[in-house]
Amino acid sequence: MFSSISFLAILLSISFLLLHRSEAQLNSTFYSSTCPNVSNIVQGVIQQALQSDPRIGASLIRLHFHDCFVQGCDASLLLDNNGTIRSEKDSGPNTNSTRGFNVVDNIKTAVESSCPGVVSCADILALSAEASVSLAGGPSWNVLLGRRDSRTANQAGANNSIPAPTESLSNLTAKFSAVGLNTTDLVALSGAHTFGRAQCRLFSNRLYNFSGTGNPDPTLNTTYLSTLRQICPQNGSGFPVTNLDPTTPDTFDNNYFSNLQNNQGLLQSDQELFSTSGASTISIVNLFSSNQSAFFASFVQSMINMGNISPLTGSNGEIRSNCRQVN
Known part of the structure; x- marks a missing residue:
């Protein structure tokens, strides 16, 4: 039989674990009384x-x-x-x-x-x-x-x-897995490239010398290739930018996935999601392309999942008064 001291120690251990768990949990009402606006x-x-x-x-x-x-x-x-x-x-x-x-x-x-x-x-x-x-x-x-x-x-x-814009799907999957995110998270979060811009240097290898071949990436739509070469000349600075989504560049929608189906993914890491033979990501791209609501729902869940990666809570860390420096 347990002694009363052992029993008390177990209770204290359980209480500590529950307290630690509650501290580690984020919630949507955290600032409801301290900063409601x-x-x-x-x-x-x-x-x-x-x-x-x-x-x-x-x-x-x-x-x-x-x-x-x-x-x-x-x-x-x-x-x-x-x-x-x-x-x-x-x-x-x-x-x-x-x-x-x-x-x-x-x-x-x-x-x-x-x-x-x-x-x-x-x-x-x-x-x-x-x-x-x-x-x-x-x-x-x-x-x-x-x-x-x-x-x-x-x-x-x-x-x-x-994750880097020139990485293979297997490397991308490994980096997401390392922080607890799965393949659906990878595809959904990549969908954030439905708006924004990217610098030529991040994809110029696809235009002129893909994988050291001296040729463009064969998965790149040829019309799109011509357009990108005008924006990003071979001996340019590498810093001009172009739209990640050539169709609706400033709108958050599911056109990113239709672009992949048309071989118009700007970054290698984008197009890999659809053009990697036999990849499990292909069916997810097809789903999100045909069903924007499904993409939005998955994106929200994946953003929540990403936001839960190893947060500092409770008494850990600090509340910086200046985001650029520790207090």
């Missing part, structure tokens, strides 16, 4: 930014994506270099590529004015992603909140963990 504040700043920068919505959702894939959704991406931090902004996937940090700063300023010291930068990224999708005509959802901000960055992790 936070979603409206975020959306208002983004609406204003969209007036002069139609790309900003896609850029903001990309910040959330690139943050979550590196040590979890903790706003580590937002930290600037200082004496102890090597910024993730200077990693290969982010340098001269990620953008929208000034808009995040503006959101943080507006939120701090209304609710000082309450809302984390990590939650601002999650809320910004939802607002950006909704404002572009996509679905809206109740964002799960309660993340706290990291005191560290992981530049090496950013170099290794973030």
Whole structure:
């Protein structure tokens, strides 16, 4: 029989586990009493930014994506270099590529004015992603909140963990699996490329020298190839941008998947979802192309899944007063 001391120890252990679990759970009403207007504040700043920068919505959702894939959704991406931090902004996937940090700063300023010291930068990224999708005509959802901000960055992790636009489907699947996301999540989240832009350097190999062959990617629609070559000349700088979705570039819809069916995926990582022989992703692309509601529903669930990657909660981390630096 257990002694009373052993029994008490077990009860304390169970209580600790339950408490830890409850701390780790995010919820949509986290700021209902401390900052009830936070979603409206975020959306208002983004609406204003969209007036002069139609790309900003896609850029903001990309910040959330690139943050979550590196040590979890903790706003580590937002930290600037200082004496102890090597910024993730200077990693290969982010340098001269990620953008929208000034808009995040503006959101943080507006939120701090209304609710000082309450809302984390990590939650601002999650809320910004939802607002950006909704404002572009996509679905809206109740964002799960309660993340706290990291005191560290992981530049090496950013170099290794973030999916690259030139990767094979097997590599993409492995990187998603490493953070607990499945094949449906991969296809659904790739659908965020239904709006936004990409630099020529991220896909120019497909236009002129795919896999070192000296020829274009054979999966690339030939008419689309001609159009892209005009935008991205072979000896150009590599930094001009073109629409990820040539049909409705600033609208969040399911045309991205129809583009894949027509061999008009801009990035190799896009077209791989449909053109990899025998891949399980093909049927998902076909479903999302024919049924926008199915895409929207899966996208919302996948965004929630991604937002749940290793958040800091409870007493872990901090609430930064400036998203670019630790307190």
